[in-house]
Amino acid sequence: MKTVNIYALTRINDPEELAGLERQMSGRPYFLKIKSWEITGLRALTEHLTESLGDISALDFYYSFTIPKLGKEFDLLRINLDTVINIELKSHHVSDDRIKYQLQQNRNYLSSLGRSIRSYTYISSEDRLVRLSNSGNLISEAWDTLARDIKDQTECITDNIEQFFKEDQYLISPLTDPERFLKNNYFLTSQQKDIKKHILSAIKNNVNDGHSVQGFTGLPGTGKTLLLYDLAMTLTEGSRRVCVLHFGSFPDEMRTLDERLKRIDFYPAAADTSIPDLDPYNYIFVDEGHRMKQSFLDELMAYSSKNGKPVIISYDHEAAISPYERPDDSGEAIDKLPDIIKYRLTNRIRMNIELSSYICCIMQCTGNHRMRSYPSVSLYYAKDEEETDILLNNLFMYGYTYIADSSKATCREFDKVVMVIDDMLYYDKEGFLRSKGEKGTHVRQLFHGLNRAKTGLAIIVKNNPEVFRTLLNIAVKAD
16 A cells, blocks of 8 residues: 555545545555545645645655554554654544543554654544653644654655554464563454453343353454453453363463463363363353363353353364364354354454465365465475475475474464375365364364464375375366
């Protein structure tokens, strides 16, 4: 996205023409729905800046920029190597507390740029300009101050603002980046925030006769773990205590969280054991809930009902996998709980859409989720174990992480992942990937392992020409 000339933009009155000019200037792929009060406020802003600066015919800002996937919007941004100027536009009276909160939030998002931040809000109905000071106070400001900031900001960046807002700067996994999580150096997407709001509201309102069972699901990479742990942190305010029952592996990063978060206790939960002593806790969280056995789930639900303690469960959605490969004790049992309040995360925040599409094609080669090309996917064929090792060693040099057992990589993520498909897998008549071995073992391990990748995926097919031919056809003939 490019900057727009705000003087030229405000010379137009017709809404459709204005939206067309904005799109042409900014290069965004869609038309903005620009409201009349926005143009009134922007026009008043340009008039004040003209009085203070003189000729502003070359003054450019990024207009109505939204951080991808986070949904965070900024009205006006101007960036150079040293400084960021942020101006928010309001048409009517807004309390100082709300203005201050927005500017502080904006400053938090912009802090990753490593530049000095100048934060303003202009309320056009009151013809009032305010600024957030470096100490966090909201003060009324003269137009000459804003004019001076703009004048001092030379050699501004006018294109590709997206380069400053890479996803990994905001969207993390608590187990991949425990230090950033502990420092609260992350953000939730708008969808995560909405689900969090509903879950907290349901707990506060004591739904289901004094206790509540709530769960959220989604494909791997939709941010379930981050949302679950963020909720757990929120609910530890005051003297309340929280426990997290984590199914799957229990890596060192989780032990770090367990040691540092004094009001949250993390338990490595085995699928075939009984629930631990939950009496000390006010809230019970379950991570990787799709790994629970039915007996564990039944015992947990009975405890919650008897003691009036809320339970929040995150679990994977495995609709991409063949129904014959999904075990009976998967997330479907959670879906069927009679009083559960369910939510679904749909936005893939960790993985790009290309990798997500290819993984879905692997699970069902006859699906309608193909893309035209898959430049981030690499395919290899090996006749035996020796050739497989040679290919793996080569991929290690290019930064790929080999996942042999996906259960040991739960809730973690890696830039580039390599996995091996052996001759135990095949495609059935419906195009689903199936296993010749134990139900669900090979296919589910592959699915969850592949979904650990963020930017690159490599697949070595070992001694299975039919599957290799299918995967190659998807990658090469996708158009």
